Amino acid sequence: MIGKLLRLGRRQLHTIISRETIKPSSVTSSHLHTYNLSSIDKLAQHTYMPLILYYSNNDNSNLSAYDKAQKMKKSLSQSLARYYPFAGTLQTPTTPYVDCNDEGVVFVEAKNDSQLETFQHCISEQDETVEQLFADGLFCDNSPHSKSLIGVQLNHFSCGGVIVGLSMSHKIGDGCTLVSFISHWASVTRYGSTEHEEVQPLNPRFLHSPSISSILSEAQVISQGYDNRVTKKFVFPNTKLSDLKNKVNALSLAGSTSPIKNPTRVEVLTSLLYKTAVAAATSKAGCFKPSYLFMPVDIRNKFVEKLPQTMVGNFVGIMMIPTRKASETSLSVMVEEMKKEKSQLEGIPSVEHAAENFKTLKLKLGNEDIEDVIQRSYWCSSLCGFPYNKVDFGWGKPMGASLAVRSADRIGFLLTDTPDGDGIEALVVLEKEDMEIFENDKEMLSFCQII
Template identity: 60%
Template sequence: MMIVNLLRSARRQLHTIISHETIKPSSPTPSHLHTYNLSELDLLNPKAYIPLLLFYPNNPNCTLTTHQKSTVLKKSLSQSLTQHYPFAGRLFTPTTPSYIDCNDQGVVFVEARNDSQLDTFQHMTGQDETLGQLFADGVVHYMPPSITNVVRVQVNHFSCGGLGVALSMSHLVGDACSLGSFLSHWASVARYGSSDHRQVLPMKPHFIHYPRSESIRAPAPNGDRDINQIRIFGVRRFVFRNSKLSELKNKVVFEAGGSINNPTRVEVLTSMLYTTAVKAAATKSGTFKPSYLFFMVNMRDKFVEKLPQTTIGNFVSLMMVPTRHTSDTSISSVVAEIKKQKLEFEGIQSVQQLAENTKSSKVRNQDLENIGEGSYYCSSLCGFPYSKLDFGWGKPMGTTLATKSTGKNGFVLMDKADGDGIEALVMLEEEHMKIFENDKEMLSYCQSDSI
């Protein structure tokens, strides 16, 4: 048993690993499915993990003991892996993997006991290194060359009786929608006790099988660079309630003079965060510089024949919104451009077409990687089922990505666990962050206890 002593806020916390095992599929993967080729879209992604944390309070209405909860999680994970068979395999090589060996080696499953309260961790941002102890073997974001696991899980038992479920999934096998689909299936199997239950069957994963090709590898910009060369930016958490987002939507519609109809919460919030960050950079430098918003779009419903949301893989495309003049820095102008570009994504004929469009977009924009502070990246996880994942003891009281700054300006948006609003993790250069977090307009829409 490994014991790790950690000091935080001048108080000693004891974090104890109590078990470290591997959960294998409940049924072996058929021989004809032993090789799962990654698609061209998958190979455009960096070798990184998507690190998700789910926090569950001690539910007085749940009669299960800590041991029984762990047993439920392990058994249901084993059942779920039978259908999500690539998740129990291994990436063929850690350097340039082109397929997953679906060998049923299983998912790393760690249990830990922590003497702190659940809420000690709930509102931490990714920059707080103590979050790393909640993940299996401390793996939070970047994939060390020695690790070829597709999925890693750690269940943390807090002194208050609450649970913290930390799961990392390789970005090469799927996007945030894929992760949400897998977790929904796993939680439903745990809740209903069987993968064949009528409530679970609609969540069955959908896989598209691709031919092997060694020539499609296209490294994602900056995805594999040495983490020691990355400047660490500031990370802050801001909360925007639905009532305030409705006010912001009304303002955008009014300012656009009726040319914008029904803007979404994500569109208006992304636009406000971006324009506020651009203004903060201009204030710091004393001059406006052209800037660019890069926004990831879920493409499953953009195909002529729509893909099920349970389709596993990377089905996203990168939208670029330019801000070349100060006149383009109004929230309404950015919302209008986002809506315009979303319409251009409609009517995708095939995965091959989407891959070609994505690769050509990366080629056109690769010089923008050198802009540095002039590029802002936004990823929205809103609408995915993370806040509804019930393994049998209620929905999580909090969900977050352990998003560590990668030396890029950006925003990650997630639904609030209670459904009332959006939580934004903002990553900016510290000098710009000091200006950003004191912006009066942004703060007027922000919950007062954001950090």
């Protein structure tokens, strides 16, 4: 309804101007009405991955806000015919299949009277204003009882720029699935058809899993649950990351070990962030406590028979690196351990074997109390290399793209490429006291661009 304000009782920045349910352009065949979740999908939580794409009005399309919305709705309908499970429903968070009933996806339009660039600079990742960019509160774990798998909100700004807020349930896929879907949708918008030669390579692939009739147990939510956390962004230019790689190599040689082979930007930066965060926690506590680094890894190319990047679902392995003493947080030691863990994910014979990776994590922890481990765990997710910054609906590439995080989320780091591709942006979630120490660490700041 026009004029209805979002999130009553909160700081109100957006006004809803339309709401529509977009259904697939063609009816899903009866033999596809049940989409069974894979062994790894079943381990995922029914929480939402919220993607933000910022688009300025500096394009030559000459399309009005209304025309842009209409094109996006039409192409979304076409894309949902290909991604047919996304237009279905998950009856409960523990149902082992998606009911592909073509109920459709909610598409909300909202307006904001501010300038997009001003809004982008002022927005805070831990601020409730981020949530207002997404339809029906489908933001992180705020709507665990929603049956919807996808939500879209198109946010119009007074300058003509827009923000696309897309939420996708982790039950249906991982970060790679999210970028595949929005890249497909954007390309259909741009070229007008799912049959266009530029769109064909982006069409989804589905792995059909066997039916399981029983209801699953609820996946454990790995979150500390505190509300005294803060989120801050740090930018690391590629020139500084090259310096960091050189430092890691020098440290490995000084330790009388063979030089680390081709350390990646993500590996060296994750090591630096983890070392700095653990040092901050140690400084606050007055003593070192054994800690853990967990890293989700895309494993589509780790299978014996490699899977295409357009394969829909959760194809993720988890690397776990324990640090039992302070010396093990050394940059070179951390990078070396990451490479060892990554090598163990090679040659996966099946999805079932990949799912076992999750189950063995608890065995690796031995007799340690899982709740105590969670308190001392840092999660690092990297979306570097994923083409979020290239998603073009026909009016240019985004001026920025990121997954939104909440300060109430688990502590750790989210890494994405900078919009110009010349570095990495790190969203860091830490407890407030730790962040105060972290953000003043001289070694970390020597590789960081102050913004």
